[in-house]
């Protein structure tokens with residue numbers, strides 16, 4: 001696929017068919033991640049965790065569900081509408097992983113040598129895997145909210161279940177799965193990010 005065709009087909013998928021990914025597909029996505037650039041060539045600082053275990057994803061979704069259902073916004077909505085029960089039920093059923101076939105968590109070694117480079121590293125790796133899924137005809141979506149929710153609600157931080165190597169923390173993820181319809185090229189505004197030429 002031509003690069004700009006790929007970029008125009010690229011979108012965040014939040015609905016998946018439920019079909020499992022093959023080992024070959026998962027390995028292909030992980031390969032793309034490993035081919036991405038990381039700061040100072042420190043690939044040993046990045047770790048990938050593939051989670052297909054639904055029970056584990058359910059645990060990792062708890063903080064997101066609480067965050068969604070406890071917001072002031074949610075309370076305001078509930079006070080003003082007749083279908084409050086329905087809204088609450090939806091909030092509890094909220095799945096930050098969209099029932100994806102797999103979520104690939106990208107973790108980084110805790111470090112102060114190059115402050116904040118960990119965020120750049122994991123984003124670089126996730127973007128490469130995201131683009132690979134588009135090329136493979138799969139769907140995927142960056143996963144920030146679920147991990148951020150666990151950082152904000154330490155009581156519901158179940159990231160220990162990811163069994164990461166010592167001194168690593170999960171910073172970003174990618175939910176991946178099969179999609180019902182092939183992605184179509186989108187006509188996006190190339191001027192949507194501001195520019196300055198100096």
Ligand SMILES: Cc1cc2nc3c(=O)[nH]c(=O)nc-3n(C[C@H](O)[C@H](O)[C@H](O)COP(=O)(O)O)c2cc1C
Nearest residue numbers: 010011012013014096123141142143144145146172
């Ligand atoms: C760093 C980053 C984190 C994101 N986290 C989430 C997330 O947690 N959940 C989600 O549904 N989408 C997430 N997204 C997807 C964005 O909402 C999406 O890329 C943006 O709205 C543009 O839509 P598009 O990707 O379909 O073009 C994230 C995207 C990025 C780049």
